[in-house]
Amino acid sequence: MTAPKPAVILVRPQLGENIGKAARAMGNFGLDDLRLVAPRDGWPNPDALPSAAGADWIIEGARVFASVEDAIADCEIVYATTARRRDMVKPVLTAKAAGAEMAGAGKAGRRTALLFGAEAAGLSNDETVLATRIVTIPCNPDFSSFNLAQAVLLLGYEWFLAAHDGGTPNFTAEIEEAPRAELVGFLEQLEDELDRSGFLLPIEKRPQMVRNIRNIFTRLPLALQEVRTLRGIVTALAVYGRSRDKTSE
């Protein structure tokens, strides 16, 4: 049995476009259980699919319910997302804390659901009171209104991170660093050419200058090919410099 993922319940959503964008955000984080409570323009809505940007399976699998009570019937823990303070005695969690709790509940086989209110009005108090907890997204208190799909995105993101041990990049640079011998070889070549050019004079300052130059390159992760490129650069510059010296002789 796989761990149940949070259901995303949009309560009285108005624009099909926003339903589509919410579905896209769900897809970005691997959520697929979309539930619509009394969508204003009925369902299916022709504006939803184009906005889902490819998350067709979520739009096509969406289920419609007449009430929040029906939509949450099979869930154990329900989170009401809201930007407003309610006169309601109910635990208030951050998005991160809710993400962690939902991921933990899922691993224990428990069903959770996230409630999102309509675009402008949000959830009513009668809908909010059905939730186990209130979730809010920490943000600029002077500008705290989120687009519906963006609220879905942030909650989906926090669930995803928690369910995947903090999340890892989908790719890495996979730097295969050059052996240090190659790097030292380059440094010695560089210093040799700089000695010839007179750059490392006066001689009493040479040790510090060499350390400074070495420190530029040793703190970088450098691939073997990059070290070879650097060697080529030094050779090219030094050869050019010597040829110019000859020309000017």
Place this chain on the structure above:
Amino acid sequence: MTAPKPAVILVRPQLGENIGKAARAMGNFGLDDLRLVAPRDGWPNPDALPSAAGADWIIEGARVFASVEDAIADCEIVYATTARRRDMVKPVLTAKAAGAEMAGAGKAGRRTALLFGAEAAGLSNDETVLATRIVTIPCNPDFSSFNLAQAVLLLGYEWFLAAHDGGTPNFTAEIEEAPRAELVGFLEQLEDELDRSGFLLPIEKRPQMVRNIRNIFTRLPLALQEVRTLRGIVTALAVYGRSRDKTSE
């Protein structure tokens, strides 16, 4: 001196609507330094302000640059956001790690910038190579394309959390819990009425039944007014029950 906040640099953005939505996302997390590199439809763009949903100061303060080089000129650490692996030896960070690093750099007075590519094409390799680091958002690897404004939102969010010590809810329920004496008073009243009704029989099972009932109410944070409501409920039910008993006599 306040800590510098990350600049948000949109490179060759196409739709004014997306610029507006990116500005709104910036406003949600207190960012305000918006820079546009060669916006396709010029600047100002009449579609931007309506989509900013009130983040007018960000749109009005946006600055236009001819190139990424110009846009990042005053920055020390530049992050290229990308969903694609590049053949480029450069550190790859998650959004969270980048948020933490940007917040730390800001506290040290260092200027950072986030580069976002055009809607469909993203950043070119020649633009990406100008960045200090690559940032990527952990997500469903099979559905990893983010809308421009949503990528701005998630990076802004992680910076905000890191800059505000993990973020706290903008409001709390501020439960002022009832003194335990009030709760115990309610429980004793309930048990008294249940004794009268015969609910707690047989007597040898009474201790366990009482513990079970007490455990329902003691693990809840209950406000004083809620305890009073519960007492009223018990009284109302008991009085109604006794009156019905009399009627049926």
